[in-house]
C-alpha cells in the first residue's frame with residue numbers, strides 16, 4: 001500500500017513514519033483531505049505513465065504471437081520462405097505499431113493533463129496586469 005508523507009510529499013511502500021523527515025505517513029485513500037492537490041496530480045501522472053509502459057510490455061508479448069500464428073500458416077503454404085519473411089515483418093510491425101500508439105496515448109492523455117493550460121495561464125496573467 002502506498003503511503004504519503006504530508007510534510008515532505010515523499011511516497012513510501014508502507015510503514016508508519018517518513019524515513020526522510022520522520023513525520024507520520026498517511027494513507028492517500030483514507031484521509032484525502034490531508035494530501036495536497038499537486039500531489040494527487042503527480043500520482044495520477046505516475047499511474048498514467050505506468051499504464052503506457054504496461055501496454056508497451058504487452059506489445060513485446062504480442063509480436064511473437066503474431067509471428068507464430070502467421071509462421072504456422074506460412075510453413076504449409078506454397079511458398080514457405082516468403083511466408084516466414086512476411087510473418088517476421090508482420091510481427092515487427094505489430095510491435096512497432098503498439099509501441100508507437102502507447103507512446104502517443106501517454107503524450108495525449110497523460111502528460112498533457114499534467115501540463116500548464118496556456119490559455120488559462122495567459123488569461124490569469126492578463127487579469128493580473130489589468131488590475
Ligand SMILES: [Zn+2]
Pocket residue numbers: 005006007008009010018019020021022023
Ligand atoms: Zn517526510
